Amino acid sequence: MQFKSQAVAKPYFIAAIGLFVAQVLFGLIMGLQYVIGDFLFPAIPFNVARMVHTNALIVWLLMGFMGSAYYLVPEESERELHSPKLALALFWIFLVAAALTVLGYLLVPYASLAKMTGNDLLPTMGREFLEQPLITKVGIVIVALGFLFNLSMTVLKGRKTAISTVLLLGLWGLAIFFLFSFYNPDNVVRDKYYWWFVVHLWVEGVWELILGAILAFVLIKVTGVDREVIEKWLYVIITLTLITGIIGTGHHYYWIGTPEYWQWWGSVFSALEPIPFFAMTVFAFNMVNRRRREHPNRVATLWALGTGVMAFLGAGVWGFLHTLAPVNFYTHGSQITAAHGHMAFYGAYVMVVITMISYAMPLLRGRAANSNLAQVIEMWSFWLMTIAMVFITLFLTAAGILQVWLQRVSETPMGFMATQDQISLFYWMREWAGVVFFIGLVTYIVSFFIKGSDTKAA
Amino acid sequence: MSSAFTTSAARNIFYGGTVFFFLLFLALTYQNEKALPARDNRANLTPQVIAGKKIWETRNCIGCHTLLGEGAYFAPELGNVYKRRGGDKGGAEFIKAWIKAQPTGAPGRRQMPQFNLTEQELDEMVAFLKYVSEINTSNWPPNIEG
């Protein structure tokens, strides 16, 4: 750690991991409800568990991005953070708001929560991923603005690098596109059209800039390859991302009442979206092969390479699988979608946040790298979580293919619930893979508490 | 990558490409808005339908169901449920009776909560689902089962 103020990243990382645990626990609850329908009903209905699962995911990834930015920007700018106090204050505001929101989901009927929190003033709730009460949404905007102000001031006063510029572009984009969550037209088609301005333009747009910048930063640090080379790659990757991903939004506009020309725009451009993900994989391996030093933090390098591979598989391959309109006609809104959603979120965003934590946390704790034993245990957690996620994806894909076949392709289509009964075996296997994932996550947390005698001095 | 291709060239292509495709996207969005009235059933967007949408949202139906294929995959597609359950001949009655009868309490079966909707709210809910079922979705879903 070169600058004192980088230390504000630490609480963000710790809270992120805590919320990650909550996310996966609620995933396991839902996974069980898929096969034992009345499990925990009516205490925790499926929709409530799902809100906790997905919103905890989003919030912990945002916490991870913020922590990463607070660590990365001072080092890139070669100066202390504009205001470490503001960063800490915003941390507590964000954490308390997230906790209250989750408690609200769990303890108050959703309709009452909506009433209590001003949804009648401006109805924004009850849409997938954007279920947060109005006051939480406003809180997110305030936290994001404070955060961006803090970082932008730091960058403006310091050295400007491609990495910090791209990171800030991504983060500003994140905040700006979130504003569409306040727009909720009565017309369902228009509601859905602009809803994707948040969801798609996040994960297949501006978040990829954040992803690229964090990965580039860690790769410079662990490989010692010239900044010039890495920054050129970064620009090429994010160029490919945005020229395919912006129009690629069209792959969500096939069947929601929008005009049919979107089937062409969406299919053609989104079919190209895997290219930047592939480039990212090649980039990561290339840089590690050309490394100029053996960094003692080997596990951070493993996470960086894993991000490249798994993001390509989850977003690139599993995204391509169902992105062409004639295929999507059958797979739209099926378990195939869930399979892709899981591996893409894990491979791209979960893994890049863990990459950064893995690299930065030892430094924040005053050493260049953890002891050999701690690293080996962290590597176990890498393999457990990653392989479990591969199996979750494979089982959901199998479930999805059967679902589509029985319910949508067949000459004598089965009803939804009857189809679900037919494929419950795969849901059981997904749940077991989920248990392995959870064991991997526990192993990951354990690795933070392993001492060992051979920690490397910072 | 060759050294003739500099970082600043890469950066300029990034900004140029992004601005170009973003503007193209805005143009397509404009075109989209022009084309929607012919497809999105807005003529039937009555106050009752709008009230129904709000009930749909404040009960978080999307947390279990899909609507036009978007949402959760735990429970049936509802974009076409009005038509699946009889359309103008019985669809409304079926949907209202269904919502009132929840949860089924059948052991081991997926359960839908009881929302205690009033008769008026039930009518609004049905009006909303009928309106959605008449949106032109390019023949999606592949069949009535959703």
Ligand code: HEM
């Ligand atoms: C890291 C990047 C990505 C993430 C995190 C991600 C995540 C997701 C999620 C969560 C959904 C479900 C949304 C919903 O609930 O309705 C989804 C849908 C979809 N994604 Fe991705 N995605 C990524 C990249 C891609 C890419 C690169 C492609 C195409 C090559 C793609 C193609 C699709 C398609 C076609 C759908 C719609 C599925 C349907 O019709 O049901 N995604 N994605």
Ligand code: HEM
């Ligand atoms: C123990 C592991 C997990 C289990 C059992 C699990 C289970 C589930 C279930 C049952 C759903 C709801 C599907 C539906 O709507 O019907 C879901 C949704 C989702 N989960 Fe997980 N999950 C797990 C881990 C994760 C992880 C690690 C991530 C992030 C990388 C994640 C991201 C998501 C996303 C993005 C959705 C929404 C998908 C969509 O809308 O298509 N889950 N999960």
Ligand SMILES: [Fe+2]
């Ligand atoms: Fe997308």
